[in-house]
Amino acid sequence: xxxxxxxxxxxxxxxxxxxxxxxxxxxxxxxxxxxxxxxxxxxxxxxxxxxxxxxxxxxxxxxxxxxxxxxxxxxxxxxxxxxxxxxxxxxxxxxxxxxxxxxxxxxxxxxxxxxxxxxxxxxxxxxxxxxxxxxxxxxxxxxxxxxxxxxxxxxxxxxxxxxxxxxxxxxxx
Numbered sequence: 001x002x003x004x005x006x007x008x009x010x011x012x013x014x015x016x017x018x019x020x021x022x023x024x025x026x027x028x029x030x031x032x033x034x035x036x037x038x039x040x041x042x043x044x045x046x047x048x049x050x051x052x053x054x055x056x057x058x059x060x061x062x063x064x065x066x067x068x069x070x071x072x073x074x075x076x077x078x079x080x081x082x083x084x085x086x087x088x089x090x091x092x093x094x095x096x097x098x099x100x101x102x103x104x105x106x107x108x109x110x111x112x113x114x115x116x117x118x119x120x121x122x123x124x125x126x127x128x129x130x131x132x133x134x135x136x137x138x139x140x141x142x143x144x145x146x147x148x149x150x151x152x153x154x155x156x157x158x159x160x161x162x163x164x165x166x167x168x169x170x171x172x173x
Contacts, residue, residue, distance in 0.1 A: 002150065002167060003035055003091060004028020005078040008056035011068040017044075022056040024080065035093050040144045077155055092170045096124070096146045099169040101135045104162040112138065119152045121145030125173040139173050 005024040012018045023029040029050065037048040059065040072078075079087040090099070100112065113123045122141040129135040140146040146168070154166040 003031040005080050006072050009070050010056045020056045092168045097139045097169040099167050101165040104160040119149040127173050
């Protein structure tokens with residue numbers, strides 16, 4: 001959901017490494033395709049193309065599709081449901097540098113470095129924003145590591161009712 005609000009996902013039964021993903025609108029689909037096509041994830045290059053299907057159909061009532069189709073229409077993780085949201089201005093291509101926000105005062109740099117290192121990557125650099133320790137930039141060793149860290153840690157509960165927000169940054173450290 002970095003480039004739009006995912007509505008539905010269907011993993012293909014005969015091709016488990018492929019999926020249909022329905023976004024909230026065509027612009028979000030285009031953003032996802034532009035930014036994610038050709039990126040590396042789980043050691044493989046991902047290919048993103050437009051589907052001939054307009055929507056992802058949910059399985060009929062009583063039909064078992066082995067959990068291959070999921071509806072995320074009401075997900076609390078949607079970043080773009082409010083028109084004019086600041087999130088629309090902060091859409092950047094995948095990069096090794098991540099923007100972190102909603103950090104509570106009790107969380108230290110070392111806590112965040114450890115948390116991100118535990119996603120399997122190497123933290124190369126970290127910097128709290130000068131005037132606001134609720135935000136920071138964190139650089140992973142590679143774009144692939146940053147993608148994995150974002151997947152694993154966006155909305156991570158840091159306690160004190162703070163869920164970490166993670167997005168790609170246009171800035172570097």
